[in-house]
Amino acid sequence: MVIAKARAVDGPDKPFRSAEIKRRDLDSYDVLIEIKFAGICHSDIHTAHGEWGPVNYPLVPGHEIAGIVTDVGAQVTKYKTGDRVGVGCMVDSCGECANCRKGEEQYCLKGNIQTYAGVDKYGEPTQGGYSTHIVVQEDFVLNIPDSIELDVAAPLLCAGITTYSPLNHWGARPGKKVAVVGMGGLGHMAVKIAHAMGAEVTVLSQTLNKMKDGLQFGADHYYATNNLETFKELSGCFDLIINTVSARIDIDAYFSLLTLDGTLVNVGAPGEPLSLNVMSLIGHRRSFAGSMIGGIRETQEMLDFCAKHNIVPKIEVISADQIDEAYERVLASDVKYRFVIDTSTM
Template sequence: MIIAKARAVDGPDQQFRSAEIKRRDLDTSDVLIEIKYAGICHSDIHTAHGDWGPVNYPLVPGHEIAGVVTDVGTGVSKYKVGDRVGVGCMVDSCGECDNCRKGEEQYCLKGNIPTYAGVDKYGEPTQGGYSTHIVVTEDFVVRIPDNIALDAAAPLLCAGITTYSPLHHWGAGPGKKVAVVGMGGLGHMAVKIAHAMGAEVTVLSQTLSKKEDGLQFGAAHYYATSEPETFQTLAASFDLIINTVSASIDINAYISLLTLDGTLVNVGAPAEPLPVQAFSLIGHRRSFAGSMIGGIRETQEMLDFCAEHNIAPNIEVISADQIDEAYKRVLASDVKYRFVIDTSTI
């Protein structure tokens, strides 16, 4: 049994504390990773605060994990000690259902095993990346290209793949007009990736406060959704809209911005329902869809794409003692654009 240092939270209104957690001994196909950096995702905050339902506390969040292999099981063939690797939002799946066989493990019909707040195949609760070490089966580990720094790589394991997957699936590219709703951790990655894919990118944000950044990241246009004329000006304009906002918005207003056969994809996960009027969809044969991270194969593809195009998130590296303050700042939209924990401070 491996003892790892961690930062855990004991309830929705509690602050993070120092903790020790047990990591299992290596099974044949397992990889032991010394975590170097862990990104802070809005999902971590939702889960820690109990927004999405009951949580089995104490909880160690974190599913944007970048580190180095320090040991491998006897049957491991993909990785060796010293390799730079990452772990994202899931650490296992059934491997047998139709979706898993297609490489879409995130949609495992029996339910994938999340990196934290889940139960693994050994019956133990999963604990995430706000820790010094993690043990993961090799099939759910990805390789981080050499030209992506480990601290910058961490957010790609959720924010990167969460935006890459729908952009890839719905064919963002030359000749396509793509809008990104929100310019936070997810949104700024969506802008960078969609631009690199060749799409014409527009940012839809509450204000113009981040316009300079958005244009620098590759957006061709930037509009404030707090201005009513925005929705009139942009009516029926976009082939694809990626909604990254994890809060309740007037989704019908955004659907009205889709052109014929356009699709709005929700990747943000607000706790509240998003009511959709049928007439918002049927008038122009529009679609309202959802997307959740990506499979392991696609996650590796995303990392390689980002390496090829020199794409990395904009990050602010913090110590473990700053997690509670970071959560407050994320909720206040006071981060440009992703907090990353230096796990050596745990």
């Protein structure tokens, strides 16, 4: 058993504190990972603040994990000591249902086991990557290509796959017009990936404050949504819209930007329900969809794609003592574009 140093929170309004957590002894197919970097995702904030339902505190968040293998179980064949690896939003699934057999473990019919705020097959609560070590069974560990540094690799395990998966599924490619709503941690990755896939990319952000960045990341166009003329000018324009924001927006206004058979996909997860007018869909056979990360196979595909196209997030590395400040800055949209914790500061 390994005693890991960590940062834990004891309630929705509590600050993070130093903690020690036990990581289980290695089972036959387990991998022990020394975590080097852990990204901060908006989902961490929603969960730590109890906005998505009851939480079993104390909680150690973190599902954007990059590190080094330090030990493996007796029957592990995929990894060895010294390998550069990552762990994303889930650490297990039933492996037997139709969705798991398709390689879509994120949609496990029995419910996948989340990296944190879940309960593992041993009946123990899962604790995440704001820590120095984690034990994960090998099928849910990812190989990080050598060309991607570990600090920038961490956010790919959520922000990367959360945007890659819908762009891949709905066919972003040359000849397709893709809009990205929001230019935060998810949005800037969506721009980079959609551009690399060959699509014509437009950013739809509240203001033009990040326009220079958006164009550098690969956007062909950049519009401010606080200007009502934007919606008139772009009416019926896009084949695919990826909505990355975790707040309520006027969904009907964005539906008007879709062409015939266009699709708006939500990857941002607001804490309150959205409403829509069904006539916004019926008029041009438009679709409203959602997407949640990707399966292990697709996540590895994403990492390899990012390595091939030199795609990495723009990050700000912080110490473990800065997590509370980082949460406040994320909520104030004061980050370009992802915070990453240096776990050596635990």
